[in-house]
Amino acid sequence: MINLTNFQRPQRYVGNEWNVIKKPHQGKIKICLAYPDLYEIGMSNLGLRIIYGLLNEYPDIVCERSFLPGSDLIIHLSQSQDKLFSLESKTPLSEFEVIGVNIGHELNYTNFLKILDLGGIPIYANQRADNIVVVSSVSNPEPLADFVDVFYIGEFEENSKIFVDILKNCKSKPERLRALAGQEGFYVPSMYNFYRKANTYFFEKKYPDVSLPIKRAYVRDLDTSYVPTKWLTPHTEITHDRVPIELARGCPRRCTFCQARDVYFPYRQRKVETVKRLVRQIYETSGYEEFSFLALSASDYSHIEALLDEMYPFFLKHQIGLSLPSLRVDDLITVLHKKLLKLKKSSLTLAVEAARDPLRNRLNKEIDIKKLFEAAKVIKHLGTRRIKIYFMFGLPGEEEEDLLAMRDFVNKLRSESGLMVGVSINIFIPKPFSIWSDQKMETESNLNRKRQSILNNFSRVRNIKLSVASVKNILLEAIISRADRKFSEVIYKAYSKGAIMDGYSEHFNWQIWEEAMADSDIDYNDYLNNTSDNYPWSFIESAKVINSCK
Amino acid sequence: MQIVKFPVKVKLKKFSDLIFFSQLDLIHLLARALRRTNLPIYFTQGFHPRVKISFLSGLKLGVEGQMDVVFYFREKIQPQDMVRELSPQLPKGLEIVEILS
Ligand code: SF4
Numbered sequence: 001m002i003n004l005t006n007f008q009r010p011q012r013y014v015g016n017e018w019n020v021i022k023k024p025h026q027g028k029i030k031i032c033l034a035y036p037d038l039y040e041i042g043m044s045n046l047g048l049r050i051i052y053g054l055l056n057e058y059p060d061i062v063c064e065r066s067f068l069p070g071s072d073l074i075i076h077l078s079q080s081q082d083k084l085f086s087l088e089s090k091t092p093l094s095e096f097e098v099i100g101v102n103i104g105h106e107l108n109y110t111n112f113l114k115i116l117d118l119g120g121i122p123i124y125a126n127q128r129a130d131n132i133v134v135v136s137s138v139s140n141p142e143p144l145a146d147f148v149d150v151f152y153i154g155e156f157e158e159n160s161k162i163f164v165d166i167l168k169n170c171k172s173k174p175e176r177l178r179a180l181a182g183q184e185g186f187y188v189p190s191m192y193n194f195y196r197k198a199n200t201y202f203f204e205k206k207y208p209d210v211s212l213p214i215k216r217a218y219v220r221d222l223d224t225s226y227v228p229t230k231w232l233t234p235h236t237e238i239t240h241d242r243v244p245i246e247l248a249r250g251c252p253r254r255c256t257f258c259q260a261r262d263v264y265f266p267y268r269q270r271k272v273e274t275v276k277r278l279v280r281q282i283y284e285t286s287g288y289e290e291f292s293f294l295a296l297s298a299s300d301y302s303h304i305e306a307l308l309d310e311m312y313p314f315f316l317k318h319q320i321g322l323s324l325p326s327l328r329v330d331d332l333i334t335v336l337h338k339k340l341l342k343l344k345k346s347s348l349t350l351a352v353e354a355a356r357d358p359l360r361n362r363l364n365k366e367i368d369i370k371k372l373f374e375a376a377k378v379i380k381h382l383g384t385r386r387i388k389i390y391f392m393f394g395l396p397g398e399e400e401e402d403l404l405a406m407r408d409f410v411n412k413l414r415s416e417s418g419l420m421v422g423v424s425i426n427i428f429i430p431k432p433f434s435i436w437s438d439q440k441m442e443t444e445s446n447l448n449r450k451r452q453s454i455l456n457n458f459s460r461v462r463n464i465k466l467s468v469a470s471v472k473n474i475l476l477e478a479i480i481s482r483a484d485r486k487f488s489e490v491i492y493k494a495y496s497k498g499a500i501m502d503g504y505s506e507h508f509n510w511q512i513w514e515e516a517m518a519d520s521d522i523d524y525n526d527y528l529n530n531t532s533d534n535y536p537w538s539f540i541e542s543a544k545v546i547n548s549c550k
Numbered sequence: 551m552q553i554v555k556f557p558v559k560v561k562l563k564k565f566s567d568l569i570f571f572s573q574l575d576l577i578h579l580l581a582r583a584l585r586r587t588n589l590p591i592y593f594t595q596g597f598h599p600r601v602k603i604s605f606l607s608g609l610k611l612g613v614e615g616q617m618d619v620v621f622y623f624r625e626k627i628q629p630q631d632m633v634r635e636l637s638p639q640l641p642k643g644l645e646i647v648e649i650l651s
């Protein structure tokens with residue numbers, strides 16, 4: 001066994017969290033959830049926790065976890081006979097029948113390949129004899145198609161039984177894949193011929209009984225859907241060190257740039273009673289000192305006031321902190337601030353996106369700016385020391401004034417609130433499944449120019465913490481998120497040339513990717529300029545953006 | 551209003567898997583363990599209340615050993631009661647070996 005004391009932050013690899021599930025392997029189907037990022041990030045992922053708890057509820061399944069190791073352990077594993085292992089039983093990944101990977105982000109793709117590689121699993125799906133690699137939490141699966149046996153599209157909770165039954169009843173890999181390919185939410189890329197002719201993508205089934213189009217699976221009833229109440233509690237700090245409780249899934253709004261509203265369609269809410277019960281149960285099993293109420297837009301939750309009222313005595317008695325990450329400030333002033341005032345810790349983020357009304361209206365981002373500034377005055381009484389505000393640039397229809405107006409907006413917010421303001425400025429990507437998926441990405445040279453003008457404009461503003469997305473990084477994210485099956489080759493080449501942790505600026509290396517694209521004869525502008533008549537992801541049913549508007 | 555705090559001092563043994571966890575990790579771990587009990591925990595006053603725990607001695611990362619730790623409560627409790635409630639909430643590798651006061 002590897003001597004953990006030789007590595008940085010050995011806590012990551014111990015696997016002794018409170019409520020960890022360790023089952024004997026004998027006679028069970030072995031699944032490992034491998035997360036393509038470090039332990040601290042992966043353990044902050046709610047999806048991973050839900051699937052881990054849920055699969056372990058089945059007596060015939062043993063489900064363990066593994067994470068991308070730190071660079072020192074990566075080097076050790078690549079240079080020795082040791083393989084990447086599961087935390088619970090220290091079993092090499094290659095010994096698991098199923099490897100489940102919750103990808104989460106486009107810039108995790110090379111990490112995903114690294115995990116397979118370190119775990120002793122062939123990277124290309126067609127070279128794997130027995131292991132089945134299942135990937136979830138990707139919006140456009142195509143660039144990963146060559147590496148993945150099965151994609152799961154959508155929410156897993158209500159289909160876990162189908163999945164487990166197929167693993168139990170079908171013993172060989174081909175049988176299992178064939179059976180999964182006809183089920184809701186399961187997409188098995190090897191069962192289809194996908195190709196591009198001129199400007200159109202074609203999708204053809206190889207067998208009559210496989211699904212096409214692919215329907216995204218979703219949880220019908222959020223109140224009864226599975227939540228792991230024996231909360232896995234790390235003994236060391238993780239990135240989001242709090243218990244997220246979902247108030248709702250989906251979003252009733254329809255911001256044009258937003259992918260999440262379609263991917264988590266439709267909008268579903270949990271009852272106050274359910275939320276209360278979950279908080280109590282999880283507090284009792286974990287002793288966690290902080291919770292967050294999660295929803296794409298928490299203040300759209302119809303019972304937010306009632307919930308805060310009813311939860312307040314419990315939070316106060318146990319001195320539990322609460323964060324409401326997706327609060328809308330205009331609600332703050334009307335009702336919420338009186339309630340939040342009573343809670344000890346509350347963090348505040350404002351996704352304003354555009355500083356001027358006309359552009360914000362184009363985005364469908366409904367915020368009452370007058371109320372927002374009134375709210376700024378009460379924020380300082382909430383025990384919040386910092387406000388975080390989000391903007392975007394590179395938006396269709398954006399003017400120079402929009403960029404300049406960000407500074408005035410921030411200045412005003414700062415003076416009205418008297419607080420430190422964190423300003424986070426992102427770059428627009430026409431993401432798959434968003435209403436604006438058909439828009440063109442702003443050109444690289446324009447993005448660079450705009451970024452510089454934003455930086456210049458903010459250069460003399462004090463008492464803010466400014467972070468502006470880097471152009472190359474976003475460019476890569478945009479390319480990967482919109483690419484087609486041909487791009488698998490690029491990912492493999494970039495990985496082989498050393499690309500890893502592309503989401504971390506200290507690791508990101510654009511040159512590797514540029515070379516890999518050139519080697520594969522890919523002009524990435526093809527993806528960014530929306531040159532095709534349909535999309536590489538058109539075989540997945542969208543939530544029908546238009547029909548869903550209120 | 552100043553709340554009186556009642557200290558209970560114990561000797562804790564750290565061994566096995568827990569040797570990989572730092573002093574800071576232990577503070578969080580013990581606070582959560584206490585929160586899982588029904589003991590009348592004492593919280594620090596101020597804007598961000600915490601469970602108050604003091605380490606009178608520490609241990610290096612990666613080594614087994616013992617350390618003296620003080621827990622605080624809002625009411626006077628019997629140290630034996632605390633040990634009985636807290637012990638089942640401690641992970642393998644952490645044990646209360648002696649009540650010091
Ligand atoms: S960006 Fe708009 S549509 Fe998307 S989740 Fe937030 S409020 Fe909802």
